[in-house]
Each structure stands twice: as C-alpha cells, then as structure tokens.
Amino acid sequence: MIKILPFLMLLIGQTHEGIDFKANKDVVSSKESVCFTIINKSEETVQLPSPHPWYIVDKEGKIIYSPMSIQVIVDLKPNTIKQWCWDQKDGSEVYVKPGQYEVKTHIYISKKKYEMRVEFEIMGE
Numbered sequence: 324m325i326k327i328l329p330f331l332m333l334l335i336g337q338t339h340e341g342i343d344f345k346a347n348k349d350v351v352s353s354k355e356s357v358c359f360t361i362i363n364k365s366e367e368t369v370q371l372p373s374p375h376p377w378y379i380v381d382k383e384g385k386i387i388y389s390p391m392s393i394q395v396i397v398d399l400k401p402n403t404i405k406q407w408c409w410d411q412k413d414g415s416e417v418y419v420k421p422g423q424y425e426v427k428t429h430i431y432i433s434k435k436k437y438e439m440r441v442e443f444e445i446m447g448e
Contacts, residue, residue, distance in 0.1 A: 340365055340432060341364040342362070342369055343360070343362040343364065344359065344428060344439040345359065346358070346359045346426065346441045346443045351444070351445055351446065352445075353418070353445055353448045354411055354418055355411070356409065356410050357408065357411065357443060357445075359377065359407060359408075359441060361399065361406075361430070361439075363402065363403050365401060365432075367401065367433070368398050368401065369399045369430050369432055370396050370430065370431040371396070371398075371405070371429075371430060371431075372396065372397075372429055372431070373393065373395060373396075374393065374395070375390040375407060376392075376397070377389075377407055377426050378428075379419075379425070381423075387413045387414070388409065388413050388414055390407075419445065420445075421444075421445045421446055421447040422444070422445060423443075424445060425442050426443070427440040
C-alpha cells in the first residue's frame with residue numbers, strides 16, 4: 324500500500340523499487356532484541372540520512388526510541404545490506420511494555436524522500 328503525501332512517499336509494504344526493509348521477527352519476547360534490515364536490491368545507490376536512520380514508535384505513533392547519530396548522508400550501494408538491532412529500551416534505558424510497535428526509517432531515491440516501516444509485536448513474559 325502506498326500513500327502519497329506532499330514531499331514524502333509512505334511505504335507500508337516494506338519493499339519499494341528493489342529496497343526491502345524488514346524485521347527479523349513479527350513477534351518477539353519481552354527483552355529480546357529486535358533486528359531490522361534494509362537491503363538494496365536495486366541498481367542505484369540509495370541514501371540514508373544518517374548511520375542509524377531508524378526510530379521506534381508505539382501504537383499511538385509516539386517516538387519511544389531514536390538512536391543517537393551524527394547527521395551525515397550514508398550511501399547504500401546496490402546489492403548491499405545494513406542491519407540494526409534494538410534492545411527494547413526507551414530513551415531512558417527502561418524496557419518498554421509489551422504491545423504493538425513500528426520501526427521507521429527514511430530513505431532517498433533519486434532525491435525523493437520515502438518512509439519505510441515495519442510493524443512488530445512484543446509479547447509479555
């Protein structure tokens with residue numbers, strides 16, 4: 324599903340023009356790391372806005388964690404992969420509650436900005 328917003332394409336299907344964004348699991352146990360991967364299967368370089376261009380939101384859309392990172396453009400060349408993991412802690416280093424979450428990222432393809440996201444669930448203990 325693609326929604327067109329001014330200056331931003333929202334990609335919900337995790338795949339766009341040969342770019343895949345996915346989590347290692349749809350459901351994870353409490354305190355288990357969640358890893359997510361962006362794969363450039365296209366023939367052109369994709370830009371990421373920073374070395375850690377992702378953030379976690381809860382089901383209300385509130386940002387609960389965003390890694391600290393310098394603001395520098397990172398090239399994701401064709402046929403390359405980047406992976407990050409989140410330890411389920413918020414910005415205060417406290418484990419989040421079980422529930423529905425999303426990891427979101429922004430990418431640039433030919434100077435157009437796209438948002439990609441992946442939903443996952445954290446189960447209780």
